[in-house]
Amino acid sequence: MNNSYKYSLDRTSKKFVCPNCHKKTFVKFIDKETKHYLNDIDGRCDRESKCGYFKKPSNNICITNNNNSITTVIQPTYHSKDIAVKYCDTLQQSSFISYLLSTFSVKSVIQAIKTYNIGITNYWQGATIFWQIDTKKKIRGGKIMLYNCNTGKRVKQPYNHVSWMHKQLKLDNFVLQQCLFGLHQINNISKDDTICIVESEKTAVIMSIVIPNFLWLATGSKTGFKKEMLQPIKEYKVIAYPDKTEYKSWNEKAILLNKEGFTIQCSSLLESLDLKEGCDLVDFLL
Template identity: 60%
Template sequence: MKYKYQLDKTSKKYVCPNCNKKTFVRFVDTLTGNYLNTIDGRCDRETKCGYFKKPESNQIVIQKYDCNTKQVKPSYHTNILIKKFGCNYKNNHFVSYLLKHFAPIDVKQVIKKYFIGTSNHWAGATVFWQIDQNINIKAGKIMLYDCNTGNRIKQPHNHISWMHKKLKLNQFVLQQCLFGLHNLCDYDTSNTLCVVESEKTAIIMSIIIPSNLWLATGSKSGFKEELLKPIKNYKIIAYPDKSEFNSWNKRAEELIKKGYRIRCSNLLENLTVDNGYDLADYLMKRTA
């Protein structure tokens, strides 16, 4: 994908307007070859500085796809955002809910393990970062929960948004990954990985059964090979929400033919509960 303005591909560096170090890569006009200005660009000190300002108007000149994959190159968030939004947990409704049911030390550990964040996009909102196995931050999903029930707020509208929208990164190319995938480095192929739908369920199950790595697809449709490919060599148990077993099991059978070691649990399907009921709902109710 080629835009009118692109980061300079030469080795030239300028003084960063944020940290004042000579580590700043400026944007270049691809039509004229001239630098755009002194504030639009990216600092190479991604961890210690993280400054990255894109041009406000950067229309596409030519859009190119990889001839082999037919995919657009994904965008990534900078690491500094993890620290920036990794605070203010007293005003995080989801964290407040966890503290009502689990020991503070367990909640602290799971916050650290999954890099749970807090956003003021809505008062009390939570950020779930999607970080891949190579520690690339592919997305930040913002959601709002009720601090007492732990249920998502769906009225007067469904409270789900994305960090790139909040930050107004208009050219951000979103390509998601499994939530929790960055923890894969702590597990080998002898471990069993558990896949659920929601981030909330993965986090709660990580506290209840910490011996397994719990991952989330983020949606019903997220149970697909595109997201599961990084964990192909692991033993996988999928726990679909109530009413989703047939759909997920069908996909699991297709993946087995491709060499995946995966099975789909029908635990919830055999219970007399409402559609959408998930594993965390089941275990939280049993321990209440």
């Protein structure tokens, strides 16, 4: 049975400024009876792959049954705190940790698991959970990825093995608001410390073992290198290490952000080396 609700996405072509990417591509929720827009934050951005903002009204009441596809929303924006404990990785379980143990000491791997709260799930056998925990220690999401335990490379065949814990837990109305992976650790450093930013969670974890005197954070994606994500580290000295061939894009962004008070130095190290496209610091070092 399909239900219909009090508010639905506006079906006219009217677009507003997106609260996330600030482009005029935002479709608001509308009260179907009064034809008034609900507010400025509930709605969906049309830039699905570049932005992906989609916030449903929390008070959407079911009124009739018909073929409308909007669903009701309860808003568990954060996972409960005990979930990270429940899915905590123990040694020799996730294939990512097996790979780390083949390369680094047990002590340093255990330290990394604790520091980043690395988890395990059998969503796919031996898959890893990278929790995104914000500065207030609230869990914004858990990214699930599968690695090959021998090579440490991501499993991308027969499909790219990436998902989220809220999908595994079937939390249909979970509003995912990502933060930098590792962000919770800024509570442990001082304003004089240097923060290093990479794209992949795996690289942040490995670099924290190889060069532990810096705080290593990950954007999780190329497009994650943006103001909304970097805002919490505005007051810190930041060195960004874009993947090979991403330097130009990240550097342009860093220049813009520095004009707004950020202190981000973008490293062209990988760009200057003879590496394959998309290679990162770990490919270079190991």
